[in-house]
């Protein structure tokens with residue numbers, strides 16, 4: 001048997017997930033949830049989806065009666081993750097939600113509780129947890145292959161907004177507009193991209209940050225960035241004494257990771273985007289096969305669920321919640337100019 005998956009929200013990332021599921025071994029794209037009738041028709045014919053497995057945001061709860069759907073994958077704007085994860089859980093479906101898990105700690109806790117109460121499992125769409133280059137940097141760091149990691153630098157940003165164009169009101173294309181709306185996004189690039197820098201720092205060290213400091217970058221265009229940051233830099237302190245210094249932005253292109261350890265270093269660039277990743281350590285090149293990240297993520301999650309086993313901790317709601325706690329602390333530190341403790 002394969003795991004029957006319904007995708008909820010059919011935007012740009014859902015397209016990539018659908019293509020991953022198409023070539024997956026353990027999943028079938030069985031259903032869709034969309035607010036746009038034309039997309040329903042297009043996906044129905046493209047992916048051969050039965051009419052009875054097509055829902056909109058209003059009639060979605062009827063999925064409780066549909067035995068042909070095992071899991072709902074929520075790929076909506078961040079501010080909608082909570083509502084749809086909880087509705088899917090109440091319908092008795094396992095759930096995957098995209099990153100960031102939600103906007104507040106309370107939202108994450110409610111999502112975890114709804115899944116527990118309804119005896120379904122909740123996974124996060126952290127695609128890099130299955131990726132060989134990232135599994136290797138996690139091993140190098142956590143097993144102290146080059147000694148204790150003391151310092152990490154991680155940056156991820158894309159030039160979606162051109163800082164030289166300070167007058168424009170349409171610098172961001174339509175699909176990114178919800179990312180500028182705080183209610184729907186929860187914040188700017190920290191929520192969207194910076195989360196990968198937090199994740200990488202946490203899994204290289206195998207530790208949780210104990211304190212953060214942070215600084216918002218310059219806002220070049222106050223019309224575009226009236227609700228969300230354009231850039232942010234932050235620093236995380238870890239119990240071992242290790243430091244991580246990170247940046248994220250929508251004003252310039254950057255995608256790199258560097259870790260300094262007692263007996264060497266490792267680095268990747270590109271590091272955190274879709275790859276392919278390139279890197280080296282003080283012992284030589286880091287070169288691993290390029291995988292289909294969405295397919296691998298779906299297969300790894302499906303294998304566990306099909307065997308009725310528990311998902312590993314590092315991909316569950318608890319993991320998503322840890323990142324939101326750090327993100328909230330970073331925003332607080334940037335707003336107050338003070339160090340924020342996480343202990």
Ligand code: NAD
Pocket residue numbers: 009010011012013014035075076077078080098099100125126127175176178184192
């Ligand atoms: P998108 O804008 O392309 O898609 C969002 C979808 O939500 C659209 O189909 C839109 O119609 C629908 N939607 C429903 N209600 C909406 C509303 N009120 N406002 C706006 N859109 C609404 O965005 P995306 O890039 O596909 O991102 C969706 C989610 O996936 C986000 O949480 C994002 O962080 C995440 N994401 C993850 C990765 C990854 O690598 N894991 C990559 C990209 C995006």
